[in-house]
Amino acid sequence: MNSLPGWMQPRAAPDIPDLPAAPRRNITRRTLNSLARLLAAMLGDDAIASRDGLLQRIEPRAKVPGLIGLVVVVTLLHSPAALGLAYLLCVVLAVASRVPTRRFAGAWLAAPFFSALIILPAMLNVFTPGIPLWAPGHITHVGPWQLHEPLAVTGAGLRFAATFVLRVAVCVSLALLLAVTTRPTRLFHGLRALGAPKIFVMLLLMMERYLAVIVRAAEEIHAAKLSRSIAPGSLRQEQAWVAAGIGALFRRTQKLGNAVHLAMISRGYTGEVYLLDEPCWTWREWAFLTAMILAVAGLLLIR
């Protein structure tokens, strides 16, 4: 390893500074920013995956079925206590894998937060009948609809909403743990353990590899427009421009696809798929899978 120059070492990627918040009015700049963010996430996201932690050490062919199996079992759980324990397990795994608290807590912002918003009406007796706990005034009409009983939050509704949001949160946390503790290329190899065919893994690997190239091309298309325009055009012009951008991107994609195909043939590709990733099973993988099976059995018993 010492013979490699510093810039070739893993983890030598420069820190990507936080991008400024996108101005709402300039659509081109906004797309450019989101593309840059995606690229930064793709290039710089193995910081956590390269730490020395519990989940990072587990072979993906054991980690992928272990964690995805846990997600499936979590979708079967209906008691808040079991879901709470499952969330506790997530926290333990996150701490043992040295996932930064900010990142782990951030998982709460997207899916569970929106789920909570969506699920709010389900707490009312309109959707979940039960013993009314709290009634916001004496509301008997919603728009043109007449209600059977005054609008109220029910006990069953509260319990339902808590279970639902907790379940979404545990699933999102488990998916996040899987994504941040595994490099994408190794994660795709792990799908082999779930029965994914080789060609499928190869397609995912190639897609991930060229996604950066195509995001880069899309960035260039937007930067070229931004650097040549003073003010945004009319709605119709802007829409036509976006369409032309997508069309141009497709032509580039086709060209690149043909070039990659020729390159593959010149290197002796005959349609046979070889994956270079060799699984390394040690006592750790067996211990991890055993622990997962025990956890799943425990959670199902509480149910």
Place this chain on the structure above:
Amino acid sequence: MHIPDGYLSPQTYLPAYAAMAALWTWASKRINNTLRLRQVPLLALGAAFSFVIMMFNVPIPGGTTGHAVGAVLIAVLLGPWAAVIAVSLALIVQALLFGDGGITAVGANCFNMAVVMPFTGWWTYRLIAGRTPAVSRQLIAGAIGGYVGLNAAALSTAVLLGIQPLIARGYNPFGLKVAVPMMAGEHLLLFGFVEAVVTGLVLAYVARTDPSLLPQAVPSRRAPIVRLALALGILVLFTPLGLYVPALMKAGGAWGEWGPEELPAKLAEHGQSAQVPIHLERLSAVWKAPLPDYALPGLETAPLWQLSLIYVACGLLGVLALTLLVLGLQKLFARKDTDELPPGVDATTSRT
């Protein structure tokens, strides 16, 4: 439209996975037959392309923006089966690496956005675009195809979410009565137009700049007259629907098309004097149709299946009569074409 984890019960997402496993296998077989070895890089790049077009912000009236899914666009450019694989790969990467859509819901999400959407959109596109590479036709066919495809996907998503309260408690609590109007509303009124604008304009752009990328016009093996006859035949077979649907709905004849024998009863229903207008009575006696109400005289009360057979026969008879009429008129009035094509070359093959 990406369903997260926890919204679908295992009774829904497991069958969705099973269906997708079969469809993925079938799709790769289909592509294998057409693309051979080139499939691997083209599909991988198509998937990356599908991922990136979802990030293009499209301006919409009112100063806001939306984004397209692009599944119909990919179905037209790469073929619907290739779209199944490419969009599925993009959705799987979104779920696994970026947390967009749930891991358990991947099968259901792929079914909605990588199967329902490209196929409905592609069929609509083919129906309208036919085989012409004309820019305006591409624009319209692409736009309608995109709109139909996205709304079909939204409806299928809404149905999957809406059946949850019927299957198992504890998952998405809102039934079809809430889920379908919510999803249909926003996609019919807003996002459908974004998809339409993007699909139509991109196809028009491709038709203008590089028509070779559009689906190649494959000359049909059947002569145009045979295809027309087939299409007409299928339509004629569907005519008994006009008997079954009113019988099912307990509806009477078409409004305002009552004959002198039905009119008195209708008038009496609304408290009017049950008298047939004198001119209606006189004029309706001028001509007696040989097959009144598309049925044989005396057989009006026969069982529905017999009536259907007579209906179909009447349809065929009508088509035949019209064909003979048009051919006769053509014989009578058609000008002799001066620039006739040499024998053996018809108009469709001589055009390049």
